[in-house]
Amino acid sequence: MIADLLSDAKNRMDRAVESAKEDFATVRTGRANPQIFQRVMVDYYGTPTPLQQLASLANPEARTLVVTPYDKSALKAIEEAIRDMPNLGANPSNDGNIVRVSMPELTEERRKEYVKLVKAKAEDGRVRVRGVRRQVKDDLVALKDEIGEDEIARGEKELDALTKKHVDLIDEALKHKESELLEV
Incomplete structure (x- = not known):
C-alpha cells in the first residue's frame, strides 16, 4: 500500500520536474x-495547431532559425504566430517559401529578466x-x-527523500539554464 503511494508520488514528481524543464526550454x-x-500555436484554418505539426525547424546559424512549412498556405499564419510570441523580441521574415527568424542579441538587462523568469518557473x-x-x-x-x-513514519521518511531528490533536480536544471542565460 505504502509502496504504491510512493511509486505514484515518484511518477507525479517526475512529471513535475519534466514540466519545469520544458518551461525552461x-x-x-x-x-x-x-x-x-x-x-x-498557429491559427491553421481556424484551428490552433502546434507549430511542429505544420513546419520543420532548423537553425543553420547560432542566432537564426529557419521554419519551413509543409503547406505553403500556412506561411503567413506561422509568421504571425511567431511575431505575436511574448518575450521573443524577434521579427520573422517571409520569403515566400520559408520563415527566417533572426534572434537579436540579448542585453544584460534582458538576460537578468530571463533569469528572474526562469527562477519563477523553477519555484512553480x-x-x-x-x-x-x-x-x-x-x-x-x-x-x-x-x-x-512505524510503517507510516518510514513511508514519510522515504517520501521526504523523494521530495528532496526531485527539488534538487529542478535546482540543478535551474542552475544550468541560468549559466546558459548569463553566458555572453
Missing part, C-alpha cells in the same frame, strides 16, 4: 533554439513537487488505522 538564451517554439516546479508530497502524506496519515505508525 521555452525561455530563449543568446542562441536560436527550436525548443523556444515548442508552445507556439518546486511547488508542484511539494503539492504531490502533501497529498501523499495526507494519504499516508489516512492509512493510520490499517498500518502501524
Whole structure:
C-alpha cells in the first residue's frame, strides 16, 4: 500500500520536474533554439495547431532559425504566430517559401529578466513537487488505522527523500539554464 503511494508520488514528481524543464526550454538564451517554439500555436484554418505539426525547424546559424512549412498556405499564419510570441523580441521574415527568424542579441538587462523568469518557473516546479508530497502524506496519515505508525513514519521518511531528490533536480536544471542565460 505504502509502496504504491510512493511509486505514484515518484511518477507525479517526475512529471513535475519534466514540466519545469520544458518551461525552461521555452525561455530563449543568446542562441536560436527550436525548443523556444515548442508552445507556439498557429491559427491553421481556424484551428490552433502546434507549430511542429505544420513546419520543420532548423537553425543553420547560432542566432537564426529557419521554419519551413509543409503547406505553403500556412506561411503567413506561422509568421504571425511567431511575431505575436511574448518575450521573443524577434521579427520573422517571409520569403515566400520559408520563415527566417533572426534572434537579436540579448542585453544584460534582458538576460537578468530571463533569469528572474526562469527562477519563477523553477519555484512553480518546486511547488508542484511539494503539492504531490502533501497529498501523499495526507494519504499516508489516512492509512493510520490499517498500518502501524512505524510503517507510516518510514513511508514519510522515504517520501521526504523523494521530495528532496526531485527539488534538487529542478535546482540543478535551474542552475544550468541560468549559466546558459548569463553566458555572453
